[in-house]
Amino acid sequence: MAFTIAIDGPAASGKGTISREVARVFGCAHLDTGLLYRAVGRRMLDGEPPIEAARALCAADLEVEGLRTPGVGDAASKVAVIPEVRAALVDFQRAFARRDGGAVLDGRDIGTVICPEAEAKLFVIASPEVRARRRYDEYVTAGESVDFDRVLEDVRARDERDMGRADAPLRPAEDAVQIDTTTLSIDEAVATAIAAIEARGGVRAS
Numbered sequence: 001m002a003f004t005i006a007i008d009g010p011a012a013s014g015k016g017t018i019s020r021e022v023a024r025v026f027g028c029a030h031l032d033t034g035l036l037y038r039a040v041g042r043r044m045l046d047g048e049p050p051i052e053a054a055r056a057l058c059a060a061d062l063e064v065e066g067l068r069t070p071g072v073g074d075a076a077s078k079v080a081v082i083p084e085v086r087a088a089l090v091d092f093q094r095a096f097a098r099r100d101g102g103a104v105l106d107g108r109d110i111g112t113v114i115c116p117e118a119e120a121k122l123f124v125i126a127s128p129e130v131r132a133r134r135r136y137d138e139y140v141t142a143g144e145s146v147d148f149d150r151v152l153e154d155v156r157a158r159d160e161r162d163m164g165r166a167d168a169p170l171r172p173a174e175d176a177v178q179i180d181t182t183t184l185s186i187d188e189a190v191a192t193a194i195a196a197i198e199a200r201g202g203v204r205a206s
Contacts, residue, residue: 003028003102004117005197006110009124010170011073011158012131012138014181014189018124019106021190022197025205026104031096033107033114034076036089038067041075050079054088070139070146070154077158080108081165090114108162111173120200122193123172126182131155 005022009015016032023030039061043053066072079085090113097103097115105114111121126134132152139146162170172178177196181189194205 002098002100003119004097004115005102005104006097006115006118006121006173006176007104007106007124007193008108008110008112008122008170008172008176009106010108010126010131010162011155012135013124013126014134014184014186015106015122015124017186018122018179018181018189018193019104021186022193023104025190025194026102026197028102028104029096029099030104031093031106033089033093033105033110035062035067036092037076037080037085038072039064040079040085040089041077042067042072044079045071045075050082051084051088054079054085057089057092068138068142069144070151074154074158077161081161081167083167086167108170109168111176112171113168116173120197121173121176122196123176123178124189124193125178125180128152128155128159130182 005028007015007019020030036057039057040050040053042064044050093105093114097105111118129152132148132155135155136146136148136151179189179192198204
């Protein structure tokens with residue numbers, strides 16, 4: 001049975017953590033679509049034109065080390081505003097979404113553009129300050145030398161780019177359930193997501 005769960009939201013809102021746990025609980029495949037753009041951004045930083053990089057992207061590109069560094073994240077946000085890059089990655093995402101056994105996709109335009117027919121849609125948000133703290137902690141844990149104020153600035157700049165782009169801007173689908181994780185623990189956020197998905201019917205946590 002194909003059952004698509006679309007989870008969108010801005011950077012560091014918690015959608016990735018929620019998506020991975022939701023996929024585990026429901027026994028679905030999971031795709032972090034942001035990694036596709038990070039992989040294209042990484043190839044761009046290596047000197048390859050972004051449109052060519054997107055068209056030539058392969059599964060191995062998603063396993064390259066360093067995709068979650070600040071520089072690659074910034075590059076990902078920049079290539080994501082290029083319509084030709086987004087178009088090159090659409091078919092891959094849609095095919096993944098309708099695989100047997102169900103799929104969870106997280107990103108920024110899953111419920112609005114990639115899978116508007118998804119059976120369940122969530123839109124995960126959190127305050128910029130909380131999101132910047134989460135991203136800062138991730139970088140520090142990974143051994144990166146970063147400044148919190150710079151991370152906060154980057155989070156806000158990325159929000160502006162994502163929400164202001166002409167092609168597939170970041171916004172909730174009309175039928176998406178919004179989850180604010182600003183004050184929620186991981187367990188609380190996941191439980192809220194599971195309840196929202198089950199309420200849509202057709203799928204139950206195992």
